[in-house]
Amino acid sequence: xxxxxxxxxxxxAGSAVAENQPTRVRWxxxxxxxxxxxxxxxxxxxxxxxxxxxAFQEAMGIGFDPTRLGLLMSAFLFSYGFSSMLxxxxxxxxxxxxxxxxxxxxxxxxxxxxxxxxxxHTMMTLRILLGIAEGPLIAIAYAIVxxxxxxxxxxxxxxxxxxxxxxxAALGFPVTLFILSRFDWQTTFFFMAFxxxxxxxxxxxGLRHLNVARSEKSTVTQPTVAxxxxxxxxxxSAPHFWxxxxxxxxxxxxxxxxxxxxxxxxxKGKGIHLEHAGYLSSLPFIAxxxxxxxxxxxxxxxxxxxxxxxxxxxxxxxxxxxxxxxxGTYSVIAAMSFSTFMWGAGAxxxxxxxxxxxxxxxxxxxxxxFNGLGNFAGALAPVLMGALIxxxxxxxxxxxxxxxxxxxxxxxxxxxxxxx
Numbered sequence: 001x002x003x004x005x006x007x008x009x010x011x012x013a014g015s016a017v018a019e020n021q022p023t024r025v026r027w028x029x030x031x032x033x034x035x036x037x038x039x040x041x042x043x044x045x046x047x048x049x050x051x052x053x054x055a056f057q058e059a060m061g062i063g064f065d066p067t068r069l070g071l072l073m074s075a076f077l078f079s080y081g082f083s084s085m086l087x088x089x090x091x092x093x094x095x096x097x098x099x100x101x102x103x104x105x106x107x108x109x110x111x112x113x114x115x116x117x118x119x120x121h122t123m124m125t126l127r128i129l130l131g132i133a134e135g136p137l138i139a140i141a142y143a144i145v146x147x148x149x150x151x152x153x154x155x156x157x158x159x160x161x162x163x164x165x166x167x168x169a170a171l172g173f174p175v176t177l178f179i180l181s182r183f184d185w186q187t188t189f190f191f192m193a194f195x196x197x198x199x200x201x202x203x204x205x206g207l208r209h210l211n212v213a214r215s216e217k218s219t220v221t222q223p224t225v226a227x228x229x230x231x232x233x234x235x236x237s238a239p240h241f242w243x244x245x246x247x248x249x250x251x252x253x254x255x256x257x258x259x260x261x262x263x264x265x266x267x268k269g270k271g272i273h274l275e276h277a278g279y280l281s282s283l284p285f286i287a288x289x290x291x292x293x294x295x296x297x298x299x300x301x302x303x304x305x306x307x308x309x310x311x312x313x314x315x316x317x318x319x320x321x322x323x324x325x326x327x328g329t330y331s332v333i334a335a336m337s338f339s340t341f342m343w344g345a346g347a348x349x350x351x352x353x354x355x356x357x358x359x360x361x362x363x364x365x366x367x368x369x370f371n372g373l374g375n376f377a378g379a380l381a382p383v384l385m386g387a388l389i390x391x392x393x394x395x396x397x398x399x400x401x402x403x404x405x406x407x408x409x410x411x412x413x414x415x416x417x418x419x420x
Contacts, residue, residue, distance in 0.1 A: 026148060026206075026209055027157075027160075028205070028206035028207075028209075029144060029145065029148045029149075029157070029206055029207060030145060030157045030158070030160035030161045031160065031161075031202075031206055032202050032203045032205070032206025032207055033141045033144065033145070033160075033161035033164075033203075033206075034160055034161040034163060034164045035164070035199045035202050035203065036100065036104065036137070036141070036161075036164070036199060036203055037137065037138075037141065037161050037162070037164030037165060037168070038164035038167060038168045038171075038199075039104075039107070039192075039195055039196065039199045040107070040134050040137055040164075040168075041164060041165055041168025041172060042168055042171075042172045042175070042176075042192055042195065043107060043111060043130060043134070043192055044076065044080075044130075044134065044168075044172075045073075045168070045172045046172050046175075046176040046188060046192060047072055047073065047114075047127070049172075049176040049177050049180065049188070050176070050180065050185050050188065051069045053180060053185050055184060055185055056185040057069075059117075059118055059185070060117075060119065060120040060123060061119060061120055062120050068120065071124070072123060072124060072127050073127075074379070075124055075127050075128050075131070076127045076128070076130060076131040077131065077375065077376075077379040078131070078376065078379070079127075079128045079129075079130075079131030079132050079135070080131035080132075080134055080135045080372075080375060081135070081372045081373070081375045081376030081377075081379065082132075082135070082372065082376065083131060083132040083133075083134070083135020083136065083372070084135040084136060084138065084139060084368050084369075084371045084372030084375060084376075085135075085368055085369050085372030085373060085376070086135075086368075086372075087132070087135055087136050087368065090136065090364065096140045096143045096144050096147075096364060097144065097203075097207045099136070099140055100137075100140050100141075100144070100203060100207075101200060101203060101204065103133055103134070103136065103137065103140075104196055104199065104200045104203065105196075105200070106133040107130065107133055107134065107196055108193045108196035108197070108200075109193075110126055110129055110130050110133060111130075111189045111190070111192045111193035111196070112189070112190065112193045113126055114126050114127075114130075114189040115186040115187070115188075115189030115190045115193070116186075135368075135372065136364070136368060138367065138371040139363075139364045139365075139366075139367030139368035139370075139371055140364060140367075141161055142158070142351050142354070142355075142363060142364075142367040142371075143363035143364040143367060144207070145157045145158055145161070145351075146355050146360055146363045147360070147363075151303070151352070151355065151356065152300055152303065153300060154300075154351070154352045154355055155295075155296040155297075155299045155300045155305070155348045155349050155351075155352040156296045156297060156300050156348070158296065158348040158351045158352060159292050159293060159295070159296030159347070159348035162292060162347055162348055162351075163289060163292060163293075166285050166288055166289045166292070166344075167289070176188050179191055231359055231361055231362045232362060232365060234359070235358060235359070235362050235365065235366055238357070238358070240357045240416060240419075240420075241354075241357060241358055241366065241370075243412055243413065243415065243416060244350070244353060244354055244357060244370065244413075244416075245369065245370050245373050245374070246409070246412050247309065247313070247350070247409050247410075247412045247413050248350060248370055248371075248373070248374035249373060249374050249377040249378065249409070250313065250405045250406060250408060250409020250410075250412070251309075251313055251343075251346065251350060251374065251378075251409060252374040252375055252377070252378030253377065253378045253380075253381040253402065253405045253409075254313070254316055254317075254343055254381075254402050254405065254406055255343070255378060256375075256378040256379055256381040256382060257378075257381035257382060257385055257398075257401070257402045257405075258284070258340065258402070261382060261385055261386075261398055261399075262284065262336075265395055265398065265399060266332070266333075268395055269395030269396060269398075269399070270327065270329070270332050272329050272332070283333055283337050284333070284336045284337045284339070284340040285340065286337075287337035287338070287340045287341040287344070288340040288341065288343060288344035288347075289344060290341060290344065291312075291340065291341035291342060291343065291344025291345040291347075292344040292345065292347050292348055294341075294345060295308060295312065295344060295345025295346060295347070295348060295349060296348040296349070298345075299348070299349045299352065300352075304420075305349050305350075305352045305353035305356055305420050306353055306413050306416040306417050306419070306420040307417050308345065308346060308349040308353075309346045309349050309350050309353055309410075309413055310410050310413045310414070310417060311342070311345075311346075312342050312343060312344075312345045312346025312347075312349065313342075313343065313346055313406050313409050313410040314342075314406065314407065314410035315338075315339070315342030315343075315345075316339045316340070316342040316343040316346075316406050317339075317402070317403045317404075317405075317406025317407045317410065318339075319335055319336065319338045319339025319340075319342060320335075320336070320339045320399055320402055320403045320406070321403045322335045322338075322339075323335045323336050323339065323399065324396050324399060324400065324403070351367075353416075353420055354366060354367065354370055356420045357416075357420060381401075381402070381405075384401060385398035385399075385401055385402070386398070388401055
């Protein structure tokens with residue numbers, strides 16, 4: 001046996017010790033992470049509520065230019081995806097709690113600067129910087145939960161902070177529009193900056209007992225530079241890791257596609273009246289939230305992470321397939337809600353699956369690549385769906401794209417069903 005093989009075995013053995021070490025459960029951890037994800041989602045989407053505001057358009061010097069306004073969101077998403085892939089590894093080298101607090105300080109400063117911006121190029125630059133600053137968040141949260149919770153509780157803990165995404169989507173626009181109607185566009189940014197302070201205090205309080213560096217030292221020595229390189233090589237050469245990443249691309253393609261086209265599909269594709277589309281289009285996302293709760297609980301009980309993810313995305317695709325053959329308003333909403341419920345059931349489980357398939361000593365690196373690739377590719381879904389709809393003149397073809405992606409993505413997990 002070579003020295004390199006012995007080193008690799010010692011690394012894996014140390015990782016196993018760390019992962020099996022009994023951990024005191026503190027539910028304040030996912031609650032604090034939930035507040036953090038909620039705030040980040042507010043920062044991410046709130047600017048879209050300003051696109052129709054004349055004062056904001058004039059301040060940016062562009063008038064109503066849908067392409068340039070939309071680019072403010074796209075630029076964020078692309079920088080977010082790249083940042084998640086390239087920067088999340090700092091959570092494996094530094095204390096992830098300290099990294100998270102430092103990130104939040106940067107978010108607050110950037111939101112203040114956005115409120116002071118008076119040109120389109122300045123706003124664009126700040127949006128790109130915000131994407132870079134928020135990119136590592138999901139990977140850092142994943143790493144913190146993995147250190148703080150045993151495997152049997154990780155789906156439930158993950159579900160708690162992941163709820164910040166659908167709740168943030170449900171509240172972000174109304175809150176921003178409420179402030180905009182009573183003040184001005186600048187105040188919306190200043191309000192988001194102000195929210196950073198109580199959320200930061202909640203994070204500091206909720207994670208105050210979590211000393212990742214100390215817990216690692218008590219169970220296994222910190223990896224050296226050579227050991228970290230070896231761990232990353234093992235991660236990058238693991239086919240199961242890349243299968244999960246590919247599955248996540250299909251998984252998030254569904255999410256971004258639904259976020260981008262659901263209201264338009266209900267109105268133009270199914271002829272649902274505009275006055276009804278507002279509250280009806282929210283029902284599938286409420287079902288998604290319920291799916292996350294139920295899916296997390298069931299999967300922690302059964303501990304079949306790959307099977308839960310497979311059933312989740314396959315069920316989501318089949319639900320959309322049923323929607324394509326329905327016409328009645330309430331039957332369409334019911335089938336679509338079933339689809340989003342099934343998707344939600346897999347959301348917390350996919351992180352628990354990733355935890356099962358990778359070493360805890362590269363949690364942030366694995367989570368960053370996993371989240372970055374998924375969001376970067378998934379963000380292209382609305383564009384691809386729009387191109388299909390424009391080319392064929394049929395709204396159903398946009399939804400059919402999501403059906404195909406869901407079925408292909410679930411098929412990728414078939415080799416992992418028995419092992420994980």
